[in-house]
Amino acid sequence: MNNSVRMVLMFLVLILVTNVSAAYNACPKCGSVEVPYPLSTDDNCGDSRYRVYCNNGILEFLSAGGFYYKILSINPNAYKLIISPPSIQENTCYSSDFTSEGLRLDENLPFNISTHNTVMLLNCTAALLRSPLNCSSNSFCRQFEEKVGTGCINTLCCHFLKDSSMTSHMIRVRAGGCTAYTSVVDLKPGTSFDSWNYGIELQWIPAN
Numbered sequence: 285m286n287n288s289v290r291m292v293l294m295f296l297v298l299i300l301v302t303n304v305s306a307a308y309n310a311c312p313k314c315g316s317v318e319v320p321y322p323l324s325t326d327d328n329c330g331d332s333r334y335r336v337y338c339n340n341g342i343l344e345f346l347s348a349g350g351f352y353y354k355i356l357s358i359n360p361n362a363y364k365l366i367i368s369p370p371s372i373q374e375n376t377c378y379s380s381d382f383t384s385e386g387l388r389l390d391e392n393l394p395f396n397i398s399t400h401n402t403v404m405l406l407n408c409t410a411a412l413l414r415s416p417l418n419c420s421s422n423s424f425c426r427q428f429e430e431k432v433g434t435g436c437i438n439t440l441c442c443h444f445l446k447d448s449s450m451t452s453h454m455i456r457v458r459a460g461g462c463t464a465y466t467s468v469v470d471l472k473p474g475t476s477f478d479s480w481n482y483g484i485e486l487q488w489i490p491a492n
């Protein structure tokens with residue numbers, strides 16, 4: 285190989301390497317948690333459209349209502365992450381995100397709620413009985429109410445699979461509707477509440 289060919293090759297390799305590292309500029313870990321591309325904790329890394337927050341070493345997702353949800357796991361190959369459902373205040377039946385009316389995602393951002401979530405609405409008013417939700421006495425939410433000691437015991441509750449016929453940007457709670465909720469990812473019928481994978485699975489549009 286003569287020298288000029290070698291130079292051109294080296295130049296090409298250099299361009300390739302710079303481009304690849306620019307495209308996959310992953311953010312540093314948050315606490316002990318990896319922050320895979322395109323998620324971005326900072327303007328200088330990741331892709332800023334995929335903003336998440338590193339608060340005191342805890343990786344969190346911010347809703348349009350201004351509430352932070354802890355990120356429990358991330359699967360960058362499937363473009364998915366799972367956030368923690370809000371806690372339910374002790375001795376009452378209110379989700380900790382009640383004041384922001386539950387989970388609401390900004391429709392201009394590249395995230396939505398996936399179709400793998402079984403949502404359980406708790407302390408609902410009778411108006412919900414007319415909805416297509418499953419509010420029967422053998423709804424999954426009964427197990428949750430009875431076994432997971434919260435203030436929601438013996439309230440009217442309903443469950444539904446968050447499928448594509450519904451808005452994928454909101455899980456709503458409010459006075460006069462339901463005041464608390466939880467969610468289970470990939471709930472398998474016949475399994476017990478203590479084996480459920482509590483979480484809300486979000487997916488993102490792949491970064492190009």
Ligand SMILES: *[C@@H]1O[C@H](CO)[C@@H](O)[C@H](O)[C@H]1NC(C)=O
Nearest residue numbers: 376377378407435459460463
């Ligand atoms: C259930 O919701 C109603 C409002 O719809 C509220 O008045 C009541 O306090 C709630 N119950 C509990 C146990 O939090």
Ligand SMILES: *[C@@H]1O[C@H](CO)[C@@H](O)[C@H](O)[C@H]1NC(C)=O
Nearest residue numbers: 418419420422423424473474
């Ligand atoms: C409600 O859900 C339970 C548990 O999956 C199921 O056994 C029951 O058939 C459902 N009821 C209705 C009306 O869909």
Ligand SMILES: *[C@@H]1O[C@H](CO)[C@@H](O)[C@H](O)[C@H]1NC(C)=O
Nearest residue numbers: 396447448452487488489490
């Ligand atoms: C949510 O976003 C994914 C990825 O862009 C998309 O494939 C899916 O259709 C969206 N789901 C809904 C219900 O809009």
